[in-house]
Amino acid sequence: MPSDLPPDEPSAERDLRHAESVALARDLIRIDSTNGNETPVAELLADRLASAGVEVELVARDPARANLIARIPGTGAGPSLALVGHSDVVPADPRDWTHPPFAGVLDDAGYLWGRGAVDMKNEVAARAAAMASLARSGWRGRGDLLLVIVADEEDGAAEVGMNWLVTQRPDIATTYALNEGGGFGFRLADGRHMVEVSVGEKGTCPVRVDALGEAGHASTPTVGDNAVPRLGELLRRIGRGEPEPQDHPAVRTMLDALLGDGSVDRLGLAGAIDSASRLHPVLRDSLPSVAGTTMAPTVLHGSTARNVMPARAGVELDCRILPGTTEDEVIAAVRRRLGDDLPYEVYLAEPAVHGNASGASGALWDLVSTWCAEHLGAAPMPTLCSGFTDSVYLRRAFGTVAYGFSPFLTTPTEVVEAGYHNRDERIHVDDIALSADFHAFAARHLLGG
Ligand SMILES: [Zn+2]
Numbered sequence: 060m061p062s063d064l065p066p067d068e069p070s071a072e073r074d075l076r077h078a079e080s081v082a083l084a085r086d087l088i089r090i091d092s093t094n095g096n097e098t099p100v101a102e103l104l105a106d107r108l109a110s111a112g113v114e115v116e117l118v119a120r121d122p123a124r125a126n127l128i129a130r131i132p133g134t135g136a137g138p139s140l141a142l143v144g145h146s147d148v149v150p151a152d153p154r155d156w157t158h159p160p161f162a163g164v165l166d167d168a169g170y171l172w173g174r175g176a177v178d179m180k181n182e183v184a185a186r187a188a189a190m191a192s193l194a195r196s197g198w199r200g201r202g203d204l205l206l207v208i209v210a211d212e213e214d215g216a217a218e219v220g221m222n223w224l225v226t227q228r229p230d231i232a233t234t235y236a237l238n239e240g241g242g243f244g245f246r247l248a249d250g251r252h253m254v255e256v257s258v259g260e261k262g263t264c265p266v267r268v269d270a271l272g273e274a275g276h277a278s279t280p281t282v283g284d285n286a287v288p289r290l291g292e293l294l295r296r297i298g299r300g301e302p303e304p305q306d307h308p309a310v311r312t313m314l315d316a317l318l319g320d321g322s323v324d325r326l327g328l329a330g331a332i333d334s335a336s337r338l339h340p341v342l343r344d345s346l347p348s349v350a351g352t353t354m355a356p357t358v359l360h361g362s363t364a365r366n367v368m369p370a371r372a373g374v375e376l377d378c379r380i381l382p383g384t385t386e387d388e389v390i391a392a393v394r395r396r397l398g399d400d401l402p403y404e405v406y407l408a409e410p411a412v413h414g415n416a417s418g419a420s421g422a423l424w425d426l427v428s429t430w431c432a433e434h435l436g437a438a439p440m441p442t443l444c445s446g447f448t449d450s451v452y453l454r455r456a457f458g459t460v461a462y463g464f465s466p467f468l469t470t471p472t473e474v475v476e477a478g479y480h481n482r483d484e485r486i487h488v489d490d491i492a493l494s495a496d497f498h499a500f501a502a503r504h505l506l507g508g
Contacts, residue, residue, distance in 0.1 A: 072192060079188045080492055083184035084171060084183075085171060086103060086163070090161075095124065095147070098123055101117050101127040112195065114129065116129070126207070127209075129206040131200070133203045134199050134200070134201055134508065137201025138202045138235060140204055142204070142207070142237055143209075143236050143237065145208065148213065151484075155483075160173050161174060170488070171488055172483065176486045178484070179239045181486050192495070225452050231457075232457035233457070235459065236462070237464055240462075241442065245472055253316070256424075257450075257462060259415060260443065260451050261382070264389045265377060265378060266376045267376070267405070267406055268373060268376065269360075270372050271289075272286035283368055285368035289402075297354060301353065302351025302352045302354070307383070316441055317440065322334075332347055352380050354392070354396070356374045356375070357377050375408050380411070389411070414451055424462075427464055430466075435468060465498075466497050
């Protein structure tokens with residue numbers, strides 16, 4: 060297992076941190092915190108951290124759904140860092156799993172199995188173990204080190220987790236934050252090893268398109284003007300909903316990391332996306348998707364009665380938007396795709412939820428880059444996450460520079476990615492220990508002390 064800085068850290072402390080991170084991940088998996096029962100997770104973490112001498116506090120809007128705030132106060136003015144995670148998991152049906160999802164089975168090959176093994180009790184355990192280890196060693200940074208573990212990330216609708224906490228507790232504002240969403244490695248066709256660091260999140264802007272016609276009796280299909288066949292034509296034009304590429308700072312940053320600086324000016328936007336997409340099978344799908352407004356058709360609406368041809372037939376488009384894209388721009392993009400020769404309406408199906416991003420530069424970026432080079436032999440690849448994370452709230456409320464990063468080295472990327480919200484989620488324990496080392500390093504080097 061790769062060891063970590065500082066070089067003068069007693070190896071006994073490092074071994075203890077490794078053992079503690081793995082044991083804690085296992086104990087956390089054994090708590091069934093399927094969205095709605097997160098307090099036992101917060102209590103377990105509070106207990107472990109308090110015994111290492113860390114100040115801990117549970118903060119709950121709903122007693123069953125407590126959040127944890129733990130803090131090692133800094134000694135003076137300096138940047139501060141929050142290690143962030145969520146305590147809830149998505150549901151798991153035991154019938155689909157090789158090992159029961161809440162048993163925390165550790166197999167002979169060193170894999171820890173269970174719901175939350177990669178999303179994200181592994182990271183929660185690694186971050187908590189890093190903090191406990193720093194506290195035991197008497198370390199204090201110049202700025203505060205926080206651990207903020209929140210409920211209700213996977214759904215978010217209850218407003219008891221991070222979206223609520225940022226409004227109640229401005230004291231969790233930090234200069235930097237490390238959260239979920241990155242750390243997966245892949246080797247490019249040209250031999251380079253890259254590791255994803257999530258610098259931002261796309262937003263969602265669900266749109267509905269209604270084909271318009273005139274109702275009629277289904278026994279005489281040519282009477283009236285059935286909207287369903289018209290919707291069929293509109294769906295053909297939407298296709299699978301791939302985006303038009305957008306010249307956006309986050310897209311340029313990604314392309315430059317893969318192709319060298321100035322790639323868009325050299326190759327054109329479409330050319331650069333095409334060249335970069337050829338570098339790895341994962342990029343073939345992910346890169347074009349993240350480079351603009353996707354508009355995947357998902358939900359259909361037709362007649363409410365089989366014998367009535369409807370005047371209106373609709374489709375919901377799950378549109379995912381780059382930071383800064385407005386609702387009007389999304390509607391305009393959908394209209395460009397559909398043309399203006401057929402009668403239809405486009406409108407928002409629900410209010411948009413906007414994403415945001417931190418730049419791929421500055422002290423946290425440099426630290427992650429250095430660590431990746433030294434410990435993984437890899438270069439960081441700044442990506443935008445196509446899903447949602449709580450980093451969006453931290454950036455919006457406090458202007459925090461928040462990245463998704465927790466390193467994976469031993470667990471193959473395919474195993475990590477297949478586990479998300481799926482059956483047989485598992486992680487090699489060496490990656491939990493490695494992540495604990497990374498977070499201890501990050502705190503020491505960002506906050507000094
Ligand atoms: Zn997650």
